[in-house]
Amino acid sequence: MHPHMPLIVTLAAALGLALALGFAAARLRLPALVGYLLAGVVIGPYTPGFVADVALATQLAEIGVMLLMFGVGLHFSIDDLLGVRRIAIPGALVQMAVATALGAGLAHAWGWSLGAALVFGLALSVASTVVLLRALEARDALHSHNGRIAVGWLVVEDLAMVLVLVLLPALGGADTAAGGAPLSSELWLTLAQTLLAVAAFVALMLLAGRRLLPWLLWQIARTGSRELFTLCVIAVAVTIAYGASLLFGVSVALGAFFAGLVLRESEFSQRAAEQSLPFRDAFAVLFFVSVGMLFDPQVLLERPLQVLAVAAIIVVGKSIAAASLVLALRYPLNTALMVSVSLAQIGEFSFILAALGTSLGVLPPEGQSLIVAGALLSIAINPLLFSLVEPMRRRIVASSALARRLEQRDDPLAELPMSTDRRYLARQVILVGYGQVGQRLAGALWAHDIPLVVVERQRDKVERLRAEGRAAVFGDAVEPEALVQAHVAEAGLLVLALPESTDMRTIIDHARQLNPAITVIARAPNEEEAQLLRAAGAQHVMHARGALAEAMCAQALALMTK
Numbered sequence: 001m002h003p004h005m006p007l008i009v010t011l012a013a014a015l016g017l018a019l020a021l022g023f024a025a026a027r028l029r030l031p032a033l034v035g036y037l038l039a040g041v042v043i044g045p046y047t048p049g050f051v052a053d054v055a056l057a058t059q060l061a062e063i064g065v066m067l068l069m070f071g072v073g074l075h076f077s078i079d080d081l082l083g084v085r086r087i088a089i090p091g092a093l094v095q096m097a098v099a100t101a102l103g104a105g106l107a108h109a110w111g112w113s114l115g116a117a118l119v120f121g122l123a124l125s126v127a128s129t130v131v132l133l134r135a136l137e138a139r140d141a142l143h144s145h146n147g148r149i150a151v152g153w154l155v156v157e158d159l160a161m162v163l164v165l166v167l168l169p170a171l172g173g174a175d176t177a178a179g180g181a182p183l184s185s186e187l188w189l190t191l192a193q194t195l196l197a198v199a200a201f202v203a204l205m206l207l208a209g210r211r212l213l214p215w216l217l218w219q220i221a222r223t224g225s226r227e228l229f230t231l232c233v234i235a236v237a238v239t240i241a242y243g244a245s246l247l248f249g250v251s252v253a254l255g256a257f258f259a260g261l262v263l264r265e266s267e268f269s270q271r272a273a274e275q276s277l278p279f280r281d282a283f284a285v286l287f288f289v290s291v292g293m294l295f296d297p298q299v300l301l302e303r304p305l306q307v308l309a310v311a312a313i314i315v316v317g318k319s320i321a322a323a324s325l326v327l328a329l330r331y332p333l334n335t336a337l338m339v340s341v342s343l344a345q346i347g348e349f350s351f352i353l354a355a356l357g358t359s360l361g362v363l364p365p366e367g368q369s370l371i372v373a374g375a376l377l378s379i380a381i382n383p384l385l386f387s388l389v390e391p392m393r394r395r396i397v398a399s400s401a402l403a404r405r406l407e408q409r410d411d412p413l414a415e416l417p418m419s420t421d422r423r424y425l426a427r428q429v430i431l432v433g434y435g436q437v438g439q440r441l442a443g444a445l446w447a448h449d450i451p452l453v454v455v456e457r458q459r460d461k462v463e464r465l466r467a468e469g470r471a472a473v474f475g476d477a478v479e480p481e482a483l484v485q486a487h488v489a490e491a492g493l494l495v496l497a498l499p500e501s502t503d504m505r506t507i508i509d510h511a512r513q514l515n516p517a518i519t520v521i522a523r524a525p526n527e528e529e530a531q532l533l534r535a536a537g538a539q540h541v542m543h544a545r546g547a548l549a550e551a552m553c554a555q556a557l558a559l560m561t562k
Contacts, residue, residue, distance in 0.1 A: 010052045010060070013043050014289045015282075022285075033134070033288050034380045040292020047297065054293055061290035063238065064283030065348055066256040068130050070237035071280050072151070073260020074273045088152035091325045095343065096157060098321040099125035102313045107367075110306070116364060119357040122164055123371050124313055126157045128347020130284060131379055135342070135386050141460065146335050150342035153322075155257070161349045162251050163194055168356055194249065201248040205258045209240075213259070214266035221268055226275070233272045234279055236263065253348065291351055291372060299369040310374035315381060319344045333403055334393055334459065341385045345378035346371070397476060415485045416453070416471060423451045424471040426490040429560060432477040432507060433497035434461050437523060437552065441497060444553040446470075450560050453486045478503050480510045489515050493559055495552065496522040496538070505536040512537050521555055 021035035021042075043052040103121030112120065132154055136142040142151070213236060220232040237256050244255025263269055300307060319340040326336035354371045357363030396403045416424070428451040431438055438454070445452045454472040456462050465472035475482030477498075488494065494511050496504045504522050511518055524530035524543040533541045540559075542551045 006053045007056055010056045011286075013050060013052050014039065014057065014060075014286055017042060018285050018289050030380065031134075031383050033131070034376075036285050036288035037292040037295075037376055037379070040289040041295050041297060042292075043289070044293035044295065046295065052293065054290075057286065057290040057293055060283065061287040062252060064280075064285075064287030064290075065130075065253050066238055066241040067234070067276065067280040067283050068133075068256075068287070068348075069253045070241070070256040070260040071273065071276065072129055072133060072155075073257045073262075074264050074269055074276075084149045084152040087149055087326065087329050087331060088156050091322065091329065091339075092153045092156035093160065094325055095153075095318065095322050096122075096125040096160060099313065099318050102317045103310075106309055106313065112364065112367075113362075115362045116357070116367060119168070119353065119363045120367050120371070122161075123350040123353045123357075124310065124346060124374065125318070126161050126347075126349045126353075127154055127318075127343045127345055128350070128375075128379070129154045129158060130287070131345050131347050131382060132342050135382060138383075139386065141338075146338040146459065149331075149335060150339050153339060153343070158254065158257070158349060159198075161353065162198060162254050165251060165353065165356060168353070168360065168362070197248045198250055198254075201244055201250050201255070202258065205240075205262050209258070209262040213262050214268075217263065217266050217268050217272065221271075229268075229271070230275045230279075233263075233276045237276070251352075287348065291348075291375065294351065294355070294368060295372040295376065296369040299366060299373055303366065303370065306370060307373045307377070310370050311377040314346055314374050314378045315344045315385075319385075332459075333396065334389075334457075337389050337393055341382070341389055344385055345382045346375045347379070350375060397478075416473060416487075420471055421451075424453055425487045427451070427492040428453055428471075428487070428490075429493045429495060429556065430455060430483070430486045430488055430491045431495045431497060432456075432504075433499075434458070434465070434472075435497065435499075438497035440550075441495060441553055441556065442470075445556060445560070448557060448561065450557075453491075455482050455486050477507045478510075480514065483507070483511055483514060488518065491515060491518055493556060494518050494520045495556055496520065497552070498523070499525070504533060504538075508533070508536045508538055519559060521552055521559075523552060 017039040018036045021039045022032040023035070025035035025038075026032050040057075041047060043050055045051050045054060100118065100121035103124040104117040105121075107117035107120040108114075129151070132150060133142065136147045136150065141147040216236070217229075217232060220229050223229075237259050240259040241252040241256035244250040244258070245252045248255075263272055266272070322343045323336040323340035326339050327333070350371055354363060354368045358365060358368050429445055430453050431442055431445075432455045434442065434454050434456040438456075442452060442454060452471065454462070454465055454470065455475060455477045456465075456472060457474070457476045459474050462472045462474040473482060473485045475485065477483055488511050494508075496507060498504055498507075508520055508522070511520065519540075520538040521540040521542070522533045522538040524533055524541050526543060530541040530543050540555050542555070
């Protein structure tokens with residue numbers, strides 16, 4: 001390395017290699033961040049050849065964590081967190097306890113000390129907010145109901161980890177105390193001090209920060225200088241994060257998160273998010289590269305079974321625990337699947353905790369490598385798990401009556417509100433499926449002021465329709481309950497805009513049992529499927545490739561405007 005420019009050399013090597021390997025990963029249909037992690041392994045101290053400055057890379061990664069958590073705060077309001085508190089708080093705490101017990105039990109079986117086992121279990125219990133946000137944004141699900149639950153769940157985990165990071169030095173002292181006697185009084189005193197410090201910081205940010213930071217952003221925006229505005233946003237994020245750590249003992253991640261949360265109150269929050277995005281993306285790459293530098297590939301050869309056991313706890317153990325908790329709290333099956341997949345990885349807090357535990361002598365060196373190995377595997381697998389959520393939900397619902405009940409129970413969106421106008425409850429059109437074809441159909445019917453009730457199994461779409469004042473029901477129309485909630489017994493027309501003809505035949509059968517006189521319009525991929533739908537009772541079946549939506553619209557309007 002050039003002795004006079006270690007920062008430039010580290011940046012050039014990290015960003016250049018991350019670009020090359022990230023591009024290669026993308027071409028192989030893997031997440032780009034897998035390439036970033038591998039770039040860190042290549043320039044890390046455990047592989048031959050060039051070795052980047054680990055200390056500098058770690059500091060750059062800290063900036064990445066600050067900016068990333070600042071972005072989380074900009075997009076997540078306190079109302080959102082309070083709105084999901086009934087599931088996020090108990091769910092996160094119980095799931096962390098279960099995952100910690102699994103990890104600690106595994107470490108204890110390896111002969112590790114109690115302190116090392118607890119640190120190891122805690123590191124496996126907390127998921128990566130960075131990885132989750134990337135996954136939700138890629139699927140446009142960040143602001144959906146399930147997305148808010150997942151993010152709120154992880155925010156609670158992050159808050160819990162703040163306490164763990166402060167308590168860890170005392171835990172290390174307790175673990176090495178003479179005779180192994182726990183220093184309970186010291187632990188309780190440290191816990192009380194930590195809670196007071198966090199409460200003081202949060203109060204300061206919510207009371208003073210809510211007034212000062214938006215005002216500061218307004219003053220800078222008045223100058224008309226784009227670079228000054230961007231500089232102000234970055235300075236606020238980094239300065240508050242560092243100040244929170246220095247004055248209150250709060251992690252830089254939590255400090256940056258609350259800085260973003262407060263700035264969200266400003267009318268310039270959207271502009272702040274957009275102009276800080278390039279910096280957040282660049283430093284996020286450096287964060288993942290620095291994580292890869294911590295990984296010793298030798299652990300894969302020396303401890304392959306241990307690596308697989310760690311990955312199993314992260315991907316399988318945490319997912320089962322989270323899904324069970326969500327169902328136990330009486331939320332639908334699709335929420336349980338989404339939350340469980342969201343938590344099936346570990347990230348930034350795990351690495352921070354592992355590094356601190358190793359420096360304090362609580363966690364053995366191989367523990368850090370096992371944690372990073374588990375992170376690499378779980379992060380690489382996570383996008384695949386997200387892609388399997390909907391097929392898995394369909395398979396489970398199709399094969400289990402219990403799952404079908406779990407899918408819709410106790411959900412306010414699964415039935416029309418009591419205030420729904422009477423015109424939507426008789427002679428209305430029921431549209432099943434709100435995809436591209438369904439949306440064009442709905443638009444045409446609304447344009448002619450024809451009463452329409454949408455039945456859709458993607459909850460976020462129903463949420464958006466309800467917010468627009470439209471009549472919509474969340475549920476799978478394969479289940480008669482969803483059709484009943486849409487008042488199919490009094491409906492004038494049933495329009496099926498689903499791609500699966502098998503589901504549509506079942507829906508037609510249920511609809512005709514509830515309303516023998518109902519008229520049915522359905523789409524079909526080909527003439528063979530069209531014949532099956534006609535045999536099932538659909539009077540009008542469309543399967544034109546180029547003008548499917550137009551043909552269905554014309555037929556629906558013709559029937560409803562007679």
